[in-house]
Amino acid sequence: MAQENLLYSKDHEWLRVEGGTVVVGVTDYAQHELGDVVYVDLPAVGKELKKGDPAANIESVKAVSDVYAPVSGKITEVNLNLNNTPELVNQEPFAGGWIFKISMTQASELQELMDAKKYEEYLKGIAGE
Amino acid sequence: MKKTKINEAHYILKGKMVEFCGWDLPVQYAGLNTEHMAVRTTGGIFDVSHMGEIWFRGREALPAVQYLISNDASKLQPGKIQYAGLLTENGCFVDDLLVYMMNENDFLLVVNAANLEKDFQWMKKHTARFAVQVENRSEEYSQIAIQGPVAEKLLQELTDCDLSAMAYYHFAMGRVQGLEAIVSRTGYTGEDGFEIYFRSDAATASKLFLDLAEKGEKYDALPAGLGARDTLRLEAKMALYGNDIDDSHSVLEADLAWILKLKKGQPFIGQEALARQKEEGIRRKLVGFELVDKGIARHGYPVFVQGKEFGAVTSGTFAPFLKKPIGLVYLPIENSNVGSEFQVGIREKMALAKVVETPFYKRNK
Numbered sequence: 251m252a253q254e255n256l257l258y259s260k261d262h263e264w265l266r267v268e269g270g271t272v273v274v275g276v277t278d279y280a281q282h283e284l285g286d287v288v289y290v291d292l293p294a295v296g297k298e299l300k301k302g303d304p305a306a307n308i309e310s311v312k313a314v315s316d317v318y319a320p321v322s323g324k325i326t327e328v329n330l331n332l333n334n335t336p337e338l339v340n341q342e343p344f345a346g347g348w349i350f351k352i353s354m355t356q357a358s359e360l361q362e363l364m365d366a367k368k369y370e371e372y373l374k375g376i377a378g379e
Numbered sequence: 380m381k382k383t384k385i386n387e388a389h390y391i392l393k394g395k396m397v398e399f400c401g402w403d404l405p406v407q408y409a410g411l412n413t414e415h416m417a418v419r420t421t422g423g424i425f426d427v428s429h430m431g432e433i434w435f436r437g438r439e440a441l442p443a444v445q446y447l448i449s450n451d452a453s454k455l456q457p458g459k460i461q462y463a464g465l466l467t468e469n470g471c472f473v474d475d476l477l478v479y480m481m482n483e484n485d486f487l488l489v490v491n492a493a494n495l496e497k498d499f500q501w502m503k504k505h506t507a508r509f510a511v512q513v514e515n516r517s518e519e520y521s522q523i524a525i526q527g528p529v530a531e532k533l534l535q536e537l538t539d540c541d542l543s544a545m546a547y548y549h550f551a552m553g554r555v556q557g558l559e560a561i562v563s564r565t566g567y568t569g570e571d572g573f574e575i576y577f578r579s580d581a582a583t584a585s586k587l588f589l590d591l592a593e594k595g596e597k598y599d600a601l602p603a604g605l606g607a608r609d610t611l612r613l614e615a616k617m618a619l620y621g622n623d624i625d626d627s628h629s630v631l632e633a634d635l636a637w638i639l640k641l642k643k644g645q646p647f648i649g650q651e652a653l654a655r656q657k658e659e660g661i662r663r664k665l666v667g668f669e670l671v672d673k674g675i676a677r678h679g680y681p682v683f684v685q686g687k688e689f690g691a692v693t694s695g696t697f698a699p700f701l702k703k704p705i706g707l708v709y710l711p712i713e714n715s716n717v718g719s720e721f722q723v724g725i726r727e728k729m730a731l732a733k734v735v736e737t738p739f740y741k742r743n744k
Contacts, residue, residue, distance in 0.1 A: 285410060286410060289674060289704075
């Protein structure tokens, strides 16, 4: 289920805005679809990304999935805990399973994202397909 | 999409359904890793009704089978099973299959779902001169695999066959929950286990699957899907047609010389090419590898040997029981020894891999 006070992308990333920085992870729906996560390929700190660029990869037994930069900016921190405990993405997708932090260059891009209510509706649309 | 007669049971058990070779089948129920571990430690129950059943009947059933396959079916006796290749003239694979000898004039060949129609046409075309009836009866048969250390105890609750007396790659005709069935000690997981073939309506087939799942509970056995089937077979280094074996790699290149009987005393399709290849030596070989660097090398990822691209990973996954990334790949013969290193392109990175002994996983007997 979606959490309040977060923003969501159509690629099932969540964003927590902390001033000019955004914390990014994948949603509970995404981790469930991925299945057991065994490896997270983290971006390099300092890497500059445009909105929509692949930023990280999540490897589950089943498949590999891209995590895209939901906004443009520079990677300021990555969750190094995922190197040894990638299963945090499954266990705590909205907390200990966060993936990277990015300092925004265009805060206006946040307007294109969904709030919790809109994301829930978006998920219902997917389930109905 | 085609539905197996067990389809309803998958929905009742809340399987996550996907299309596989045109069939609506569960990729998982509780989760791939959970199901994989269950099969290695307790048991798993799989619907494999999509597999094809082709019968060879008639006075020349044996010579017809012998002409088509790489192994020596004359070594079979009623109640015995053999793994074999169905080969092209070049000694490559049309498919891989199991041959069940019912009696001297009656054989059952179990083939891959993806190849069923191709195999059936191939078999009919190449056995026209034999006194044999080749019949595709796949639609009639359901197939359930019960795999893992508890498989014998679990299935014994529902069958009158004496499973403890059944050896590996043997079968018996018996009853499972009153249904006439072929019960064989075979599987595609690297564990002990059984496969049962039976004919019934959909309601009966679904009920049998649900009953097995329910009776399995006290043994901690679980219904298991296609995802676990794939990771289990790969840990045990069992080839998958379309990935590891196909019509451009030979039996010898696939490292399956044990199913090739060049001197079986009857000519067969692919024999000449393979005899020649055996004499000249192969130039590439299917080997198992472990990824040294982090990541997972998956099917289709490019492979580089001493900096030069050489084909692609044929199968690769994170092995849930061994807890490491493994895979299969064809390598140049001079680079195929255990310990040889090569690289796999994983997105923009090059990951180091090394050849290891196979099977990756072998059960304690």
